[in-house]
Amino acid sequence: MAEGRQTFRHDTFGNEAHWTGVLKLHQVIESAVDPKTALSVGLKVDADAVPSAVLQAIRNGTADLDSPATTLALIQADAVVGVKGTVQTIDGVQRLTRVGITCALCHSTVDDSVTQGIGRRLDGWPNRDLDPGAIIALSPALDEVTKAVYRSWGPGRYDARFNMDGQNKPVVIPPAYGLADIHRITFTGDGDSIAYWNRYVAVTQMGGLGSFSEPRLAVNVRHGTEDRVDAKLDALQAYQLSLTAPKAPAGSFDSAAAARGRVLFAGKAMCITCHSGDTFTDANERLHPLTASMAEPETPSYASRSATKLYRTSPLKGVWQHPPYFHDGSSPTLEHVVERYNERQQLQLSPQEVQDVAQYLKSL
Numbered sequence: 001m002a003e004g005r006q007t008f009r010h011d012t013f014g015n016e017a018h019w020t021g022v023l024k025l026h027q028v029i030e031s032a033v034d035p036k037t038a039l040s041v042g043l044k045v046d047a048d049a050v051p052s053a054v055l056q057a058i059r060n061g062t063a064d065l066d067s068p069a070t071t072l073a074l075i076q077a078d079a080v081v082g083v084k085g086t087v088q089t090i091d092g093v094q095r096l097t098r099v100g101i102t103c104a105l106c107h108s109t110v111d112d113s114v115t116q117g118i119g120r121r122l123d124g125w126p127n128r129d130l131d132p133g134a135i136i137a138l139s140p141a142l143d144e145v146t147k148a149v150y151r152s153w154g155p156g157r158y159d160a161r162f163n164m165d166g167q168n169k170p171v172v173i174p175p176a177y178g179l180a181d182i183h184r185i186t187f188t189g190d191g192d193s194i195a196y197w198n199r200y201v202a203v204t205q206m207g208g209l210g211s212f213s214e215p216r217l218a219v220n221v222r223h224g225t226e227d228r229v230d231a232k233l234d235a236l237q238a239y240q241l242s243l244t245a246p247k248a249p250a251g252s253f254d255s256a257a258a259a260r261g262r263v264l265f266a267g268k269a270m271c272i273t274c275h276s277g278d279t280f281t282d283a284n285e286r287l288h289p290l291t292a293s294m295a296e297p298e299t300p301s302y303a304s305r306s307a308t309k310l311y312r313t314s315p316l317k318g319v320w321q322h323p324p325y326f327h328d329g330s331s332p333t334l335e336h337v338v339e340r341y342n343e344r345q346q347l348q349l350s351p352q353e354v355q356d357v358a359q360y361l362k363s364l
C-alpha cells in the first residue's frame, strides 16, 4: 500500500517523454506559469512539502505569487500535486528541464487549510477545479484546432478518449475512492479491476512507458521499449482500494429528512433496483443501456465510445463530496439529480419527497 501511494502521488511512469519531449510544457511553465496562474487552472499545493520559509511567506502574504520562479521552487520541493519536475541551474539560472504528471494531478486535491488551493493532500478526491484541457492547450506543440478542443472542456472535465477516437465529449473527473468490492471500473464499466484502467490511463493518456491493448476498441498503444507501468499496477491498485469514501460532515444534511429519504430510495423512488448493496451499485451483476443514464441522449454518446457501450450504475458512497453529477456533470446538485429521475421516470414524488431523497444521498 505504501508503495502504491508513492506511485499514485509521485510516479510519472517516464511520461516526461510526452509532457517535456512532445508537448514542451516545461518551457511554458518556467517562463509563464506563476503560482497565481497555476492555482487558477486548479493546480494544488501540498503544504506538507512546501519549505517552511516559503510556507511562512505564503501565510504572511510576502511570497511572490506573480513569479514563475516561485512555481519552480514549489516544483523543486515536489509540492505541486501531480506535477513532477526537475529543476537545474544552467548558466546561473534556475531552469525546469523536465516535467511529467502523476495520477494525483486529477485524483487528489487538498483541504485548503493554508489558503485556497494550498493544504494537506486528499488522495482519491477528484480535483474538480483542475482544468486539464487548459493546461494541455498551453503547449506550443499543438495546432489551433486541437487547442480549441482542449480549451472547450473546462474545469473538472477530461476526455480520456479524445486522443484515441478523435471525438470530443469530456466527462467529469470521478473519485478514485470507494471502489473496494466494485468490479466494473469507469462510467462505462470497461474494466473488471482498477488495474485495467490504470494501465489505460498511465500509457494512453499520461504517456507513460509501457503498453495497453484493448481489442474491443482496436486500441493498441506502446510507448518506449521498457515497461515502467506493469510492475507497479498491483501496489497502485491496493492503494486505491484502501481509499474509502469520505463521510458526510456533521450537520451537512437533515437527518430526519434523510431517514424519510432512505425509505423512499428503497421504495417509491425505486433507486435501489440499481443502486443496491453496501456500495450502492449493481455493477458486479450488470451494466445498463444508454436510457438508464439521465444524461442521455447526448451526442456523441459517451457510452458509444467505450468498450462496453453501456453505463455502470454509479456508486454513491461519498456522493455529497463531488458535484456536479452524472458522467457529463449535467446535474449541479443532488436535488437536481432526484428531480430529473422524478420527471423522466414519472416517480410521482412530491417536492418534499424529492428533498428527502436528496438529503438521504447527502448522508451517504
Ligand code: HEC
Binding pocket: 101, 102, 103, 104, 105, 106, 107, 132, 157, 158, 159, 160, 171, 172, 173, 174, 175, 176, 179, 184, 185, 186, 187, 188, 194, 197, 198, 199, 201, 202, 206, 236, 240
Ligand atoms: C488528466 C486527468 C486524469 C489523470 C492524470 C488520471 N485520471 Fe483517472 N480518470 C480520469 C477521468 C476523466 C476518468 C473517467 C473516465 C471514464 O470513466 O470513462 C478517470 C477514471 C479513473 C478511475 C475509474 C473510477 C471509477 O469510478 O471506476 C480510476 C480508478 C482512475 N481514474 C485512476 C487513475 C490512476 C491510478 C491514475 C494514474 C495512473 C489516473 N487515474 C490518472 C482522469 C484522470
Ligand code: HEC
Binding pocket: 187, 265, 269, 270, 271, 272, 273, 274, 275, 288, 292, 293, 294, 295, 296, 311, 312, 313, 314, 315, 316, 319, 324, 325, 326, 327, 328, 334, 337, 338, 341, 342, 357, 361
Ligand atoms: C436503471 C438503473 C438506475 C436507477 C433505477 C437509478 N439509477 Fe442512479 N444511476 C444509474 C446509472 C447508470 C448512473 C450513471 C449515469 C451517468 O453517469 O450518466 C447513475 C447515476 C446516479 C447518480 C450520479 C452519481 C455521480 O457520481 O455522478 C446519482 C446521484 C444517482 N444515480 C441517484 C439515483 C437516485 C436517487 C435514484 C432513484 C430516484 C436512481 N439513481 C435510480 C442507474 C440507475
